[in-house]
Amino acid sequence: MAWKEFKKGKKSRVDVQEFEFNLEDNLFQLQRELTVKTYQHSNYTSFYIKDPKLRLINKACVRDRVLHHAIFRVLYQIFDKSFVHDSYSCRLGKGTHKAVNRLERFSLKLSKNNKDNFFCLKCDVKKFFDSINQNILLKLMERKIEDNDTLWLVEKIVKSFDKGLPLGNVTSQLFANIYLNELDQFVKHNLKEKYYLRYCDDFLILSCDKNELLKLIKPLNEFLKTNLNLLLHPNKIILRKYSQGIDFLGYVVRPHYRALRTKTKRRILRKAEKGKITELNLPSYFGVLGHCRGHAIRQLIIKSLV
Numbered sequence: 001m002a003w004k005e006f007k008k009g010k011k012s013r014v015d016v017q018e019f020e021f022n023l024e025d026n027l028f029q030l031q032r033e034l035t036v037k038t039y040q041h042s043n044y045t046s047f048y049i050k051d052p053k054l055r056l057i058n059k060a061c062v063r064d065r066v067l068h069h070a071i072f073r074v075l076y077q078i079f080d081k082s083f084v085h086d087s088y089s090c091r092l093g094k095g096t097h098k099a100v101n102r103l104e105r106f107s108l109k110l111s112k113n114n115k116d117n118f119f120c121l122k123c124d125v126k127k128f129f130d131s132i133n134q135n136i137l138l139k140l141m142e143r144k145i146e147d148n149d150t151l152w153l154v155e156k157i158v159k160s161f162d163k164g165l166p167l168g169n170v171t172s173q174l175f176a177n178i179y180l181n182e183l184d185q186f187v188k189h190n191l192k193e194k195y196y197l198r199y200c201d202d203f204l205i206l207s208c209d210k211n212e213l214l215k216l217i218k219p220l221n222e223f224l225k226t227n228l229n230l231l232l233h234p235n236k237i238i239l240r241k242y243s244q245g246i247d248f249l250g251y252v253v254r255p256h257y258r259a260l261r262t263k264t265k266r267r268i269l270r271k272a273e274k275g276k277i278t279e280l281n282l283p284s285y286f287g288v289l290g291h292c293r294g295h296a297i298r299q300l301i302i303k304s305l306v
Contacts, residue, residue: 003027006069019062030063037152041160044168052267058166068171071153075174078144083177084184089200090173096249097291099199103246103253106195106206111242114255120246121205121213123220124236125180128201129172130164133229137165137179176200179228186223191216199249213239251292258292265297272304279305 003023010016019026033039044058060068080091088099110118125131138155145151157171165172180198187196187205193216195206207213217237224230238247245252245259252259260268268285271277277285282301289298 003066005073006066015062019066026063027066030067034067034153037149039153039156041156044161044166052263055167057168058161059168060160060166064160065170067153068157068169071150071157072170072174074150075141075145075154075171079141079174079178079181082144083181084188084196086197087177087181087184088198089177091177096199099197100249100251100253100258100291103197103204103248104258106197107242107246107253107255110195110206110208111255116208118206118208118242119210119213120238120240120242121207121216122236122238122240122246122248123203123205123217124233125201125224126231126233128230129167129176131230132164132176132179134158134164136228137175140178140182141175173200182227183220183224186227187220190223191219197248202248204246204248210239250288260289260292260294260297264288268297269300272301275304277301277304 007016007020030039042061042064044060046056046058048054049057059065076092083091086099086102088094088096088102107118108114110116138151138158141154142151145154157169158165158175165175180201183203184196184198187193187203193205193207195204197204205213205216217232221232224232240246243255245254247261250261250264252261268277268288282305285301286298288294
């Protein structure tokens with residue numbers, strides 16, 4: 001099952017084909033190494049992608065990535081039920097659009113159907129994946145994983161990287177949610193904030209009281225530093241009025257409508273001008289525009305294809 005899930009969309013890749021050529025032998029060898037605990041994680045291959053900013057991706061070999069998928073399937077069932085409702089990154093039935101929809105529902109409630117204004121505190125964790133403390137992460141997972149063999153394997157995966165977590169492992173997204181679930185619980189149960197949303201290391205807190213939000217910055221930073229060895233990014237702590245628009249996950253939520261973030265709009269239009277939007281990738285762009293007021297941009301893209 002893990003192999004079938006893993007190879008979706010990857011069948012044409014050489015390393016995947018090579019592994020599949022001797023699939024039974026490779027899987028049995030992996031099973032033997034896990035049984036006698038001689039398994040060692042291989043080194044990573046590093047490369048950069050633009051998404052849209054430059055990101056360093058560390059890619060494990062196929063054998064390790066198949067194992068990552070298998071361990072993810074088991075651990076997800078254990079940990080996901082303990083996460084707060086309004087954590088939206090890499091969870092079944094969640095995602096960016098669900099998060100933005102939830103933000104709109106919160107906004108309508110706080111603004112009394114767009115009659116009143118309110119405030120939004122938006123924060124970002126500084127160098128999140130690089131700053132995750134592996135020992136703290138392992139201790140958090142020990143609370144729910146009772147099987148020693150599973151703990152041994154989890155530690156092998158976590159410690160396979162020098163520092164923090166690698167962008168590229170499917171397990172890293174789950175581990176990140178386990179780590180920041182501590183923040184989620186603190187915000188919901190200690191700070192008792194009702195209107196809270198998080199997607200990976202970006203989070204929002206909404207309130208009609210501007211001063212209340214300003215007072216949250218210090219305890220948030222102290223909690224992150226003391227408990228998770230993290231800090232808020234000082235240049236990405238933003239307080240805005242609803243009437244100014246709330247920028248979240250590529251969209252700007254305003255009273256009465258949702259717009260595409262200006263940077264995202266410019267990037268799409270540049271790609272259209274350079275002929276990088278084709279009939280093959282057109283549906284993905286129209287999918288993004290279908291979730292906001294994007295008719296004018298859609299027309300410009302169509303013109304670029306003619």
